[in-house]
Amino acid sequence: QIRLTESGGASVQAGGSLRLSCAATGPYYRTACMAWFRQAPGKEREGIAVIYSAGGTTAYADTVKDRFNISKDNDVNILFLQMNNLKPEDTGMYFCAALRPANCPPATLSLLLTADFDYWGRGTQVTVSS
Numbered sequence: 001q002i003r004l005t006e007s008g009g010a011s012v013q014a015g016g017s018l019r020l021s022c023a024a025t026g027p028y029y030r031t032a033c034m035a036w037f038r039q040a041p042g043k044e045r046e047g048i049a050v051i052y053s054a055g056g057t058t059a060y061a062d063t064v065k066d067r068f069n070i071s072k073d074n075d076v077n078i079l080f081l082q083m084n085n086l087k088p089e090d091t092g093m094y095f096c097a098a099l100r101p102a103n104c105p106p107a108t109l110s111l112l113l114t115a116d117f118d119y120w121g122r123g124t125q126v127t128v129s130s
Contacts, residue, residue: 002026002119004096009124012086016128020081022096022121028074029054031119033104035112036070036081038126040092047113049081052105059110064090086128093123 008020024031035050048061049070058070069082079096097117106112 002031002098004098004119004121006094006096006121006124009094009126011127011129014087014128014130016086017082017084018086018126020083020094020096020124020126022079022081024077024079024096024098026077028072028077030101031077031079031098032101033099033106033112034072034079035097035099035115035117036068036079037095037097038090038092039095039123040089043092045095047115050109050112051079052109055105057105057109059113061113083126086126088128088130091126091128094126095123096121 003025005023032054033052037045037047039045048064051058051070051072053072067085071080098119100118
């Protein structure tokens with residue numbers, strides 16, 4: 001069983017930066033495909049960034065591309081999301097997720113932005129004020 005715990009959420013002003021972390025239990029190779037999702041009040045959950053850490057490949061939603069960066073430290077099995085130039089529309093609960101090894105990696109990594117992941121954290125709140 002994989003457990004995921006997010007941290008780093010906060011309230012910031014527009015234009016600011018935050019770095020979210022997601023600590024994963026278990027060996028790093030069991031969480032090679034991971035992602036960040038977010039959900040704003042009254043809106044559907046949105047996949048924003050995915051990573052295949054064994055191959056070093058990433059994919060992003062257009063809404064965060066060029067502002068956010070996903071990375072993973074396999075030595076300590078922690079997933080990160082560096083968020084720069086934050087906007088009020090980035091406000092929401094941010095969740096990390098992991099895919100079972102049997103389904104990782106997919107033929108096209110960007111497909112994971114809309115995939116059903118197997119393991120989820122409880123989320124960390126990000127609030128961006130104008």
